[in-house]
Amino acid sequence: MGIGGAGMSGLALLLAELGYEVSGCDMNHTSYVxxxxxxxxxxxxxxxxxxxxxxxxxxxxxxxxxAEDNIELQAAREQGIP
Structure with missing residues (x-):
């Protein structure tokens, strides 16, 4: 979550390069997206x-x-996704 920022986009690119299946979301379409x-x-x-x-x-x-009360973050926690 937050893949449109510098840190999260960099992490996503690194993990994808290492062979992990990666997806992400963001509220804004940025140059990082x-x-x-x-x-x-x-x-x-x-x-x-x-x-x-x-x-x-x-x-x-x-x-x-x-935010800690983000609806997507809450759904992940409810499903036991670390």
């Missing part, structure tokens, strides 16, 4: 509980810019 899209990393704009069902992550990494 363009960089991860270029590497064929799935990006969804906005935050939604439905993202947990769509991507079925093993792990959720989120930016410090994401």
């Amino acid at each position: 363009d960089k991860v899209l270029k590497e064929e990393i799935a990006v969804v704009l906005g935050h939604s509980r439905a993202h947990m069902d769509k991507f079925v992550p093993d792990l959720l990494v989120y930016s410090t810019a994401i």
Whole structure:
């Protein structure tokens, strides 16, 4: 969560390069989003509980810019996604 920022986009690119399946979301379409899209990393704009069902992550990494009461973060916690 927050893949449109410098830190999260860099982490996403690194993990994808290492062979991990990576997806992300952000509230804004930034130049960093363009960089991860270029590497064929799935990006969804906005935050939604439905993202947990769509991507079925093993792990959720989120930016410090994401509020603790964010609906997507809460859904991940309810589903036991670390």
